[in-house]
Amino acid sequence: AGPPGRPSWPEASPSGDGAPPAPAREEDAAPETREGDAWHQAARPAGTDGLPSPDGIGGGVTGGTLRRRLGALRELIGLSRTRLEGRVLAEAGRVLDEAGARAQLSAAYTTVAIAGATGSGKSSLLNALSGRTLSETGLRRPTTAQPVACTWEAEREGGADGLLDRLGIAPGLRRRVKDPSLHGLVMIDLPDHDSVASGHRDHVDRLLGLVDAVVWVVDPEKYADAMLHERYLRPLAGYAEVTFVVLNQVDRLPGEAADAVLHDLRRLLDEDGMALGDYGEPGARVLATSALTGAGLPELREELGVLAATREAPARRLTADLDGAAERLRRVYADPSLPGPAGLTEADREEFEDLLASAVGARAAGQAAERAWLRRAEGSCGTPWSQLVRRHDARRAPAPRGTGGFAEQGAEPVVEHHPGERAGAGSARPVLGQAVRQVADRASVGLPDAWRRTVRQAAWRGAEGLPEKLDALIEEALAERRVSAEQAHAGGRPSGLRRGAGPTWWSVALLAQGLLLALQVVGVFLLCGAVFGGYQGSMWLPVTF
Structure with missing residues (x-):
């Protein structure tokens, strides 16, 4: 998702009658709509169909999955422009923008932000990892006023400049280090998130929405700070796989106090909903370090080295962005209280088919054919005495029209009923309308009014010409029956079901x-x-x- 503290989205507010809002002209679009359209208007050389190439966001299976999800999100936005407010789609458009921008930059580098409160030791930790003084430290608070970047070169010198330009790091605040164990890592020392200086928090919020991973540095005094957990860690719990939480300054804790504080920190993170990556499970890594004594630094360097070497952080970050955007859009497109996915079930489809069969008379024809079959079975397999009674009744009854003298031949007349025969060779329009309305209502259960109206309109558009097609099928069936009757009459045999036909x-x-x-x-x-x-x-x- 975007930077913490952004305005929350309002629910979609379609008109009271459920009709979707009329398409807005481009010049009347809200500013957030035009910003969300940047992905649609910008050049897209990074991948086909306007989607970023998987190689720029992690590659492999993960990148291919992201590419398909981005395509689905783009299609969803395109279908929603005339039905939802622009600010509802702005966040999803931002995800597409950031995915395209990141895919056009080098995948050999992984950007990691070092964030924390005043006095937590962020700059000291960066200096300890690099082995030199890169970021200013001191007793003055706040010490870091502008983001400072340190790049462990992975390819040619200056290969991460595009990423740093995107992050807005001033050229004079970019440092370079040669260290094979961390090559490809770009760390940015952020200002204090709780700084009283104006603009520092804006830097933090902006960069947290752009970097691939975050190292949160906490100290024994402020690790339970409400601002840290409520404003950052809890809203960003979905980014656990690209999050490190480092308890710094453990040298200040005597004896087993460090283990107790670390255990309490894990408890707070669990309450925030952030998954912990213990025992090889995916999630946030929690470490204890001391920039002063060097305790825990080898473990942190190893974790960061693996993160940079695998080059999976951009894809994981973008996956979390997509998950967050999809979760926020879910309440706009479907009722979250539904027990399962909305849509038509197999029972709904079967009921729709039954209504269509009723409309063309196929159900009545089938029932008549079943009754005729049962009568023929009784006539063929019944006792001779019951057959004599049936023949006697058949001789006394007047011969039905269209049987070709079948009754006079001493056998029970059997008349075939075909679809449309009882309805004047035409489908029942009211039954068809009921079928279309019912399937549209079932398909739109749980959708907002605008989408429910759209589904109904789509159902009626799809049903255009359906009565005529069914009538054509009825006429075809009746024509085949007439041909069969004429052939039977020419051969001197009854036009009904043959007497001798039946199972062995x-x-x-x-x-x-x-x-x-x-x-x-x-x-x-x-x-x-x-x-x-x-x-x-x-x-x-x-x-x-």
Whole structure:
């Protein structure tokens, strides 16, 4: 995110009727909108499609992921210009600006700010790391009035000048050091963040929004200062992976007091929401040092050397910027109270398809076909007595129109129903409108009014021509049916479903029913003969007791 202390963003305030605000003319745009548009208007030689090259912000997998996220953010801003206020999008535009500016500069250098309160020993720590007096120290407070930079050269001399120009470091306050263990590191000694001098805090806030990483230097007296935690550490908790917290002046603490203070500092950072990088986990590194005695300096030098060697700090910093911007934009685009992501579910899509099927009569046709199939199954697999009853009822009933004399042939008429047949070969417009409205409402759940209106408009635009297309499909289905009926009539067979059509097991069931009928006839014949004495002698098997 941007420098601490910046004004907070207001919520989006669309009109009361939910309509998106009308597109504003460029000359009427707010100043913050024009500033956020700098990424869109500036030349973009660093990468394709206006996005920074991954090589300039860390490279590798991380850089490629950032490039995709930056592209998504740019597209989101483009879609939001006519729907949200300019100041809501200004921070996201600043992230794009800074990403493009950083990508055009050398990736061989990592900029690290040394920040802290008055008397914490920032300048002394920088001098101890460099091995020479680079930044003025003394009893006068505040001692550091202007940012002082120290560059451990990584390539040609002056290779970090572009970065220092971007940070606004005066040429006379730039120092260079030759040390292979820290090559590529650029450290900036900032003024005191709690300085009473005007302009010092502005320097701190501005540079904290531009550097790749920060080393916060605290002392045993002010490590729990409310201003430090509430104004800086707590708002910047999302930047834990590019943050170092150094407890300096531990030589002033007797015995085990240093461990106790360090433990309490970790507790405060945890309460601030800042993840700690203990045991190899990603997060802020907490160290104890003494610029006077040199205690803890080798560990700090090693950590800074790894940070500069991996060249991942710019990408991590930009990732935290994107995370912060996305979190602030989330409440503008979706209701944070929603339990899950907004949008259509599979059940919503299935319900929409069911409504479309109802609109064209496909559901009624399917139900009619199912009933006809069940009747045919009962006619094919039922008992011979039930089939006789059905034939008798079919002979007594008048022949339906369009059956081609099917009833007269002694079989039950079966009529196929096709989509649109009952609705005059046309789709039901009210049902289609209900389907479109319902899917638009489901898709816009949790969105602000402006975006909800946009989703509805998009749904209606997408539904243009839908009734005509469905009508065309209905006509095509009816045409195929007419052709099939004409072919059936020419062949002298009924136009309905064929009597013999059906699964193979129907024939097996029919054969079984015939065998049962034969057994019944034989049984009745034998029973009648036994009753009327038609048999001589005993016809039953002998039974012994």
